[in-house]
Amino acid sequence: xxxxxxxxxxxVIAGGGVIGAACAYFLSKEKDLKIAxxxxxxxxxxxxxxxxxxxxxxxxxxxxxxxxxxxxxxxxQADATGEDLPPMRPHVLPDYFFEFALKSNxxxxxxxxxxxxxxxxxFKFEKTGLKYVMYDEYDKMYADSIVDHIPGLIDQVSWLxxxxxAEDEPYINKKSIGALEFKCDHQVNPYRxxxxxxxxxxxxxxxxFLETEVLSIEKRGNKVIGVETDAGFIACDTLIxxxxxxxxxxxxxxxxxxxxxxxxxxxxxxxxxxPKILKxxxxxxxxxxxxxxxxxxxxxxxxxxxxxxxxxxxxxxKELVNGAVKCIPMLNDxxxxxxxxxxxxxxxDEFPILGEMEGVEGYINACGHFRTGILTSxxxxxxxxxxxxxxxxxxxxxxxxxxxxxxxxxxxxxxxxMIEDAxx
Amino acid sequence: MTHTSPVVxxxxxxxxxxxxxxxxxxxxxxxxxxxxxxIGGAVFRGPYREAIELPHLDSKLRKKISNIRQQYHEHQxxxxxxxxxxxxxxxxxxxxxxxxxxxxxxxxxxxxxxxxGCHERSVPFDGWQMPGVMLLxxxxxxxxxxxxxxxxxxxxxxxxxxxPLVACQLFKAxxxxxxxxxxxxxxxxxxxxxxxxxxxxxxxEGMGMLSYLKANAIPMHYGQGIVSVSGEGNLKKAHFxxxxxxxxxxxxxxxxxxxxxxxxGYGFVSRNQLSxxxxxxxxxCPISGLKPKIDTWxxxxxxxxxxxxxxxxxxxxxxxMVEGRIAAxxxxxxxxxxxxxxxxxxxxxxxxxxxxxxxxxxGFDRIGxxxxxxxxxxxxxxxxxxxxxxxxxxxxxxxxQGVKDITSLKMRTRAGMGDxxxxxxxxxxxxxxxxxxxxxxxxxxxxRFPLDPIPFSALSDGVQL
Ligand SMILES: Cc1cc2nc3c(=O)[nH]c(=O)nc-3n(C[C@H](O)[C@H](O)[C@H](O)COP(=O)(O)OP(=O)(O)OC[C@H]3O[C@@H](n4cnc5c(N)ncnc54)[C@H](O)[C@@H]3O)c2cc1C
Ligand SMILES: Cc1cc2nc3c(=O)[nH]c(=O)nc-3n(C[C@H](O)[C@H](O)[C@H](O)COP(=O)(O)OP(=O)(O)OC[C@H]3O[C@@H](n4cnc5c(N)ncnc54)[C@H](O)[C@@H]3O)c2cc1C
Numbered sequence: 001x002x003x004x005x006x007x008x009x010x011x012v013i014a015g016g017g018v019i020g021a022a023c024a025y026f027l028s029k030e031k032d033l034k035i036a037x038x039x040x041x042x043x044x045x046x047x048x049x050x051x052x053x054x055x056x057x058x059x060x061x062x063x064x065x066x067x068x069x070x071x072x073x074x075x076x077q078a079d080a081t082g083e084d085l086p087p088m089r090p091h092v093l094p095d096y097f098f099e100f101a102l103k104s105n106x107x108x109x110x111x112x113x114x115x116x117x118x119x120x121x122x123f124k125f126e127k128t129g130l131k132y133v134m135y136d137e138y139d140k141m142y143a144d145s146i147v148d149h150i151p152g153l154i155d156q157v158s159w160l161x162x163x164x165x166a167e168d169e170p171y172i173n174k175k176s177i178g179a180l181e182f183k184c185d186h187q188v189n190p191y192r193x194x195x196x197x198x199x200x201x202x203x204x205x206x207x208x209f210l211e212t213e214v215l216s217i218e219k220r221g222n223k224v225i226g227v228e229t230d231a232g233f234i235a236c237d238t239l240i241x242x243x244x245x246x247x248x249x250x251x252x253x254x255x256x257x258x259x260x261x262x263x264x265x266x267x268x269x270x271x272x273x274x275p276k277i278l279k280x281x282x283x284x285x286x287x288x289x290x291x292x293x294x295x296x297x298x299x300x301x302x303x304x305x306x307x308x309x310x311x312x313x314x315x316x317x318k319e320l321v322n323g324a325v326k327c328i329p330m331l332n333d334x335x336x337x338x339x340x341x342x343x344x345x346x347x348x349d350e351f352p353i354l355g356e357m358e359g360v361e362g363y364i365n366a367c368g369h370f371r372t373g374i375l376t377s378x379x380x381x382x383x384x385x386x387x388x389x390x391x392x393x394x395x396x397x398x399x400x401x402x403x404x405x406x407x408x409x410x411x412x413x414x415x416x417x418m419i420e421d422a423x424x
Numbered sequence: 425m426t427h428t429s430p431v432v433x434x435x436x437x438x439x440x441x442x443x444x445x446x447x448x449x450x451x452x453x454x455x456x457x458x459x460x461x462x463i464g465g466a467v468f469r470g471p472y473r474e475a476i477e478l479p480h481l482d483s484k485l486r487k488k489i490s491n492i493r494q495q496y497h498e499h500q501x502x503x504x505x506x507x508x509x510x511x512x513x514x515x516x517x518x519x520x521x522x523x524x525x526x527x528x529x530x531x532x533x534x535x536x537x538x539x540x541g542c543h544e545r546s547v548p549f550d551g552w553q554m555p556g557v558m559l560l561x562x563x564x565x566x567x568x569x570x571x572x573x574x575x576x577x578x579x580x581x582x583x584x585x586x587x588p589l590v591a592c593q594l595f596k597a598x599x600x601x602x603x604x605x606x607x608x609x610x611x612x613x614x615x616x617x618x619x620x621x622x623x624x625x626x627x628x629e630g631m632g633m634l635s636y637l638k639a640n641a642i643p644m645h646y647g648q649g650i651v652s653v654s655g656e657g658n659l660k661k662a663h664f665x666x667x668x669x670x671x672x673x674x675x676x677x678x679x680x681x682x683x684x685x686x687x688x689g690y691g692f693v694s695r696n697q698l699s700x701x702x703x704x705x706x707x708x709c710p711i712s713g714l715k716p717k718i719d720t721w722x723x724x725x726x727x728x729x730x731x732x733x734x735x736x737x738x739x740x741x742x743x744x745m746v747e748g749r750i751a752a753x754x755x756x757x758x759x760x761x762x763x764x765x766x767x768x769x770x771x772x773x774x775x776x777x778x779x780x781x782x783x784x785x786x787g788f789d790r791i792g793x794x795x796x797x798x799x800x801x802x803x804x805x806x807x808x809x810x811x812x813x814x815x816x817x818x819x820x821x822x823x824x825q826g827v828k829d830i831t832s833l834k835m836r837t838r839a840g841m842g843d844x845x846x847x848x849x850x851x852x853x854x855x856x857x858x859x860x861x862x863x864x865x866x867x868x869x870x871x872r873f874p875l876d877p878i879p880f881s882a883l884s885d886g887v888q889l
Contacts, residue, residue: 041831041867043703048835191835199825199836210828211867272877312873313516314530314883321883329887335877 009207011388012227012236013037014214014250017047018190019366019373020242021197022381027388028204035206036236037198038229040213044263044310046244046373049342051268051290051300052190053281054375056105057153057182058130060098061146062091063283065266065301065344065371090142092149096399097351101372103394104379105184111378112188119203121196123188124293129280130185131160131169133176133327139285143180156184171277171328187281189293190374197377209234214243217253224254224362238362240384245308245343247353247367255360259353260405261368263308263343266301267316269324270338271331278328286323296337299324310341346370354380354400355387364388365402430455430504431755432520432531434511434698435539437465438492438741439733442748443537445495448502450756455531456503457522459510464492466541466561466734467741512874513701518728521874528882535728535755538699539748542692542712542734546848547582547794548808549801550652552688556659560590560689567593574599575685579662581605581650582689583792588633588644590687595640602681603643605664607671607690608791610646619787622780623742651678651801653686662686671797691792692738693851697871699724699731708865711789712738713851720775721754722747730754743781746774796859799852809849811842819853823860829867830857840869 011027013020016039024037041048055064112125134140147157160179165172169179202208209231216228217239226235243250245263252258273295281290291297302316317339325332345368347353353368366384369376379394386393398404431447433440436458444454456463496503508524515521519532544559551557558574560582566574579602580591591604613620620627637644651663651673663680665673692712699706699716705725709715715737722730730751733744750771757767802808804817814837822836830853833839839853840846846853846869858864 041829048831195832195835202826208826208828210832271880311514311516312521314521314528318883318885321880322885325880325884325887331880332884332887333879333881335879336874336883337877338872338874340873 007034007036007207008226008235008237009034009036010236011035011238011240012234013240013242014227015039015242015244015246015367016194016198016208016210017045017242017244017373018050018194018197018377019047019244019369019380020240021047021194021201022377023240023242023366023384024201024206024381025197025204026381026385028201028206029385031204035201036209036234037201037206038209038212038214038227038234040211042246044245044265044308044341044343046342046344046369047194048191049266049268049340050190050374051288051298052188052193052292052374053130053185053288053290054105054108054187055130055182055185055281055283055372056101056375057098057150057156058132058185058281058283059372059375060093060101061149062093063132063146064130064288065303090146090149092146093350094399096396098150098153099395100379100400101375102184104376105186107378107382108186108188115196115200119196119200121192121199123193123196125186125188126293127186128290130182131165131179131280131282132181133165133172133179133282133284135173135176135284135326137177140177142285146180157182169279169282171330172282173327173329176327181280185281187290187292188374193374193377197381214250217250219254222360224360236362238364238388240364240366242366244367244373245345247345247365251357251365254363255357257357257402259365259367259402260348261345261353262305262347264346264370265304265306265309265341265343266371267304267312267320267339267341268301269299269317269320269336270340271297271299272335272337274334277330282327284323284327286326287320289324289327297324297328297331305346308343310343312339312341344370345373348405352376352380352400353402354383354397355402357402429532429534431535431537431752432533433457433537433539434520435465435541435733435735436460436463436505436507437539437541437733437744438467439539439541439735439744439748440465440537441492441496442745443539443730443732443752444503444748445499446749446752447756448499450752450759450761451502452752452756452759452761453502454504455506457506457509457511457520457531459508461507463496463505463507465744510876511698512876512878513698513871514873523874523876523878523882526879526882528878533728535730535758537722537730537732537748537751537755538702538716538724538735539731539733539744540695540698540735542694542738543847544689545691545693545794545851547688547690547798547801548806548849548852549650549798550803550806551654551659553807553810554653554655554659555657556655556685557653558685558687560586560687563590563685563687564593567597573597574687575683576600577602577681577683578685578687579603579605579664579681579683580687580689581662581664582687582691583607583649584689584691584788585630586689588630588637590689591642592633592636594687595637595642601642602683603645603664604637605645605648605650607649607667607795608646609669612791613646616787616791619783619790622784622787626784648677649673649798650686650688659684659686667795667797669795671795672800673797690794690798692734694735694737696735697845697875699729699735700868700871701873701875702726702729704729704731706868709737710793710864713854714868720750721771722751723754739778739781739785743778743785746778746781750774750778794855796855799856799859802852808852809837809839809842809846811844811848812838812840814839814849819856823857827857828861830854830869831867833857834869845869845872845875 247261278291347368430453512521666677732747802816
């Protein structure tokens with residue numbers, strides 16, 4: 001049996017990806033709590049695999065990672081019903097997701113400064129914008145439709161003509177007919193963001209149990225009292241479940257209920273290091289492309305439900321390569337340095353699961369961030385902190401609570417039906 | 425299940441070819457892939473190979489190894505050799521991603537034998553990057569080419585049986601060899617004489633080399649090693665000292681030599697990138713790095729993947745040959761091409777030989793086990809990772825921050841993220857972190873997929889629109 005550590009913590013955070021690390025950082029800012037973070041890097045953990053886009057509008061209107069997701073769903077739908085492919089329509093998420101994404105996005109400039117100044121860590125925040133590059137009239141219709149859906153954000157979008165695009169991004173295919181730019185969508189280096197939160201939390205007194213796995217959860221009655229790990233038992237009053245794609249296993253142990261969180265595989269391609277060829281991040285209907293802080297060009301990403309499989313597969317890589325070469329023809333003469341696959345913590349409605357669970361004490365969810373966990377880590381950390389301390393929340397988190405899955409469905413909008421059909 | 429597809433073997437070195445030959449003898453076809461333009465692996469690497477004497481190999485084995493090509497020719501009908509073909513990693517389940525010239529393709533397999541050999545361990549010290557400081561393998565390559573001498577005045581430093589061998593080879597090539605510095609103590613060698621006598625002929629040949637060195641007035645210094653090198657631009661001086669039991673240089677025992685080339689050899693690291701990309705289970709091996717777990721038949725944690733030769737622990741040519749043959753026998757048995765009696769009776773001889781080789785090798789491994797003192801040979805500004813320009817003090821900083829695993833160390837410093845994929849710096853980072861945490865298991869720098877860069881054009885249908 002394991003040794004009992006005699007330390008007791010107010011909070012144990014299970015999972016040290018960007019979400020667990022953000023929670024640790026925000027909860028430790030006051031330095032008044034005893035916090036432990038326990039993390040074992042499992043193959044495919046999302047934060048290290050991520051693209052690092054802060055595409056608040058882009059992702060909310062189904063571009064970036066989303067575009068491939070919905071492309072595929074539409075195709076599956078057409079396949080299943082035997083209908084012709086419907087014209088592509090943007091998949092615009094509900095207002096509360098916009099609020100969540102935009103609020104988080106707005107936190108980054110100050111967070112970046114704070115982590116650099118106070119803690120000496122730099123997660124390479126870059127103001128890039130996100131351009132949706134259009135090749136034909138269908139792409140233009142798609143873009144028009146996006147703009148129609150977001151009247152409140154009109155000051156954050158701008159149209160670029162073919163000439164303006166060519167001037168701004170000279171390496172993008174000259175045959176593109178223009179672009180729609182989201183001015184507030186930027187990027188970070190995702191693993192540096194993860195490490196930055198962790199290091200800042202450590203400096204604030206959080207104890208890091210790295211390379212350590214949570215094996216089981218101990219309860220007294222309906223209250224969590226600690227976690228058993230391969231480094232011994234760790235007692236706590238509250239457990240935060242930030243276990244990414246593995247969150248269901250943890251919730252099962254803590255609450256008896258398996259959260260509907262499951263891995264959604266994404267493959268990514270990275271080029272060799274290049275001189276600056278892209279000013280901003282780019283999304284087409286085939287893929288997204290971003291040049292990272294060290295000059296490597298990143299191309300993402302597939303959306304595959306293959307369980308915990310993290311292999312790279314040639315047909316999918318070829319799809320991404322073709323999409324990228326179409327957008328930036330010069331890539332065809334350059335090299336791929338690396339490919340990998342990561343596991344997004346998906347949920348049936350693609351929204352995260354935040355907050356307590358009825359009937360269990362000392363347990364908080366912070367998981368299910370699917371394709372936007374890098375972007376929404378900041379607000380998640382803040383919300384979890386405020387929730388834990390009983391402070392007023394920056395936004396209503398009811399739509400993100402687990403209980404939404406228990407309620408009879410009222411929302412019968414076409415999109416959510418489509419998601420259900422595709423995912424359930 | 426009926427097996428008709430050929431067994432796929434990665435590596436046409438001693439282990440890979442031996443496996444292919446054993447398979448052929450059981451009537452099983454194989455495809456052998458190697459990135460090199462010739463078969464033979466590490467021992468035969470470089471031009472003019474046939475002429476090379478390998479004096480520390482016993483003559484029987486020498487014949488066996490030089491026989492590799494002949495054996496291949498005799499069994500050619502069963503062996504499809506694909507040279508200049510690099511395996512880049514797994515592609516999905518049960519396929520390899522393979523590159524030949526500009527073409528990238530998939531190759532599926534039912535059984536796979538990984539026999540990818542090893543590379544030399546790089547141990548950083550103050551000045552290690554200076555032109556003129558070379559690894560033993562590089563020195564051997566230049567000697568074998570017969571065209572250029574690596575230097576005029578040289579010394580050989582490190583540990584292991586390759587040191588006296590290279591010194592002899594250098595001397596024969598007309599280089600002035602100023603001395604050989606073996607970190608292991610003379611008394612340790614005496615203590616291990618029993619283990620070394622497991623392969624008496626090898627041991628005798630080793631003795632032969634030592635007397636050759638003596639006869640030619642080349643001093644052999646035991647219990648001594650490198651401290652630093654100096655020079656302006658090019659190597660001018662190397663500084664040695666006696667080592668403590670933990671291989672810390674002892675102050676006041678230093679000697680310096682003026683020379684223009686230094687051959688350094690602190691052992692080998694298994695080339696295990698492929699086995700890692702396959703997510704096989706590994707053990708941490710203090711000698712050869714990460715070691716894939718195998719059973720007595722060389723079978724990995726995955727049912728249809730076998731590992732043989734230096735890539736599963738460095739045993740030398742004989743070990744590689746035997747391991748390749750054992751893996752092949754196991755496959756022949758699963759494919760019901762030989763009965764288990766046949767396999768067992770044949771394998772018994774192999775197992776016995778392998779055991780002797782292992783005991784012999786273990787002697788050297790105990791003497792040459794890397795000690796923590798080597799970690800003290802860097803100054804704060806000594807480069808650890810030359811691809812990303814990471815210094816020792818960068819590493820100090822993140823250790824101070826409480827980094828607990830090698831991946832976090834890499835993410836925070838970028839050590840090992842450059843083009844060589846940590847081949848050079850990984851050994852130091854690993855040893856250092858393990859030493860600081862008093863735990864050798866600090867995780868491993870994961871190899872990139874694909875193992876080498878590939879052109880976008882190899883995967884694209886060309887520029888469209
Ligand atoms: C290919 C790809 C591209 C992406 N691109 C973007 C993007 O551009 N922008 C964006 O905002 N988001 C993006 N995402 C999504 C984003 O990466 C995720 O939403 C986010 O990283 C989720 O963080 P997490 O901390 O919840 O999960 P993870 O990073 O997976 O962290 C969970 C951690 O918990 C550990 N763990 C699990 N179980 C246990 C246990 N029992 N004990 C100890 N530790 C445990 C895991 O091993 C892991 O380290 C992308 C994702 C992928 C896969
Ligand atoms: C520098 C050096 C010098 C040595 N000198 C001697 C010596 O003088 N005498 C002696 O007895 N032993 C020597 N050895 C040790 C000896 O080579 C081995 O013990 C034995 O020959 C190993 O056989 P192997 O088949 O395991 O590996 P190798 O003979 O090294 O064969 C491995 C083969 O795999 C190929 N390969 C690896 N990865 C890939 C990939 N991804 N795709 C395609 N092909 C791949 C390589 O090109 C190589 O040909 C030396 C080793 C090294 C590294």
